[in-house]
Amino acid sequence: MRSIIFSILLMITATGSYADIIARYAMGAETVVLSYRDDQHIRVDRGQLGYSIINGEQATAIISQGGAQIVMNVEDIGEVLASAQQGQTINIPDSSAVSLKPTKEFSDIAGIKGRVYVASDGSNNYRTVLTDNPAVTQASDALRHFFRRFAGAMKNDRGNRLLALEDSFKDQPERGVLYVEGGFKLISIGRGDRPSNYYTPPPIGIQFTMPAASR
Numbered sequence: 001m002r003s004i005i006f007s008i009l010l011m012i013t014a015t016g017s018y019a020d021i022i023a024r025y026a027m028g029a030e031t032v033v034l035s036y037r038d039d040q041h042i043r044v045d046r047g048q049l050g051y052s053i054i055n056g057e058q059a060t061a062i063i064s065q066g067g068a069q070i071v072m073n074v075e076d077i078g079e080v081l082a083s084a085q086q087g088q089t090i091n092i093p094d095s096s097a098v099s100l101k102p103t104k105e106f107s108d109i110a111g112i113k114g115r116v117y118v119a120s121d122g123s124n125n126y127r128t129v130l131t132d133n134p135a136v137t138q139a140s141d142a143l144r145h146f147f148r149r150f151a152g153a154m155k156n157d158r159g160n161r162l163l164a165l166e167d168s169f170k171d172q173p174e175r176g177v178l179y180v181e182g183g184f185k186l187i188s189i190g191r192g193d194r195p196s197n198y199y200t201p202p203p204i205g206i207q208f209t210m211p212a213a214s215r
Contacts, residue, residue: 030049
C-alpha cells in the first residue's frame with residue numbers, strides 16, 4: 001500500500017493534448033484504466049469495482065455493489081474516509097524523510113525507456129522507473145490530479161500530509177511513472193477519442209440495475 005501511495009506522489013503536471021490519453025496500469029491486483037482529455041475531463045475505471053470522474057469542478061466516485069451503483073461526490077467521500085480512519089494508525093511518511101535518487105540503470109516498461117531510481121519513504125526503499133515521455137507524464141499528471149482531489153477532500157492532518165508529500169516531487173525532471181516496486185506498473189498507453197458523455201457522471205445517489213424481464 002505504501003508503495004502505491006509513493007507511486008502517486010511521483011506524478012506531476014504536464015502539457016495538454018489534442019486527443020484523449022488512454023493508459024492501463026497494474027495497481028496491486030487491479031487493472032486500472034485512465035482516460036484523460038485535460039485537467040477538467042478525467043476518468044479512472046476499476047473494472048467491476050466502479051469508476052471515478054473529474055468533470056470541471058465536479059469530482060465523483062461511482063461504486064458498484066451488487067446490483068446497485070452508489071454515486072458520491074468527493075466531499076462526501078472525504079468525510080466518510082476521515083470518519084472511518086479515526087482511531088486507526090495509518091503510516092504516512094513525513095515529507096522530510098522522502099528521497100528519490102537516480103541510478104545509472106535503465107529499463108523498458110510497456111515499450112518505453114525509463115531511468116531506474118531508488119525511492120525511500122524513510123522506512124523502506126523502492127525501485128521505481130521514471131521517464132520524461134510526454135504521454136506518460138500527462139497520464140501521471142492526471143492520476144496526480146485525482147490524488148490531490150482525494151487528499152484535499154479528507155480535510156484532516158492525514159490529507160494535509162499526503163498533499164505535502166505530493167508537493168515534494170514537483171521539481172523532479174523525469175516525472176512520468178512507469179513502474180514502482182511492490183504494486184504499480186504501466187501496461188499500455190496510447191491515444192483515442194472518448195465521447196464527451198464518457199466524462200459525465202450519473203446523478204448523486206443510489207441507482208439500482210433492474211434485471212431483464214424473462215420471456
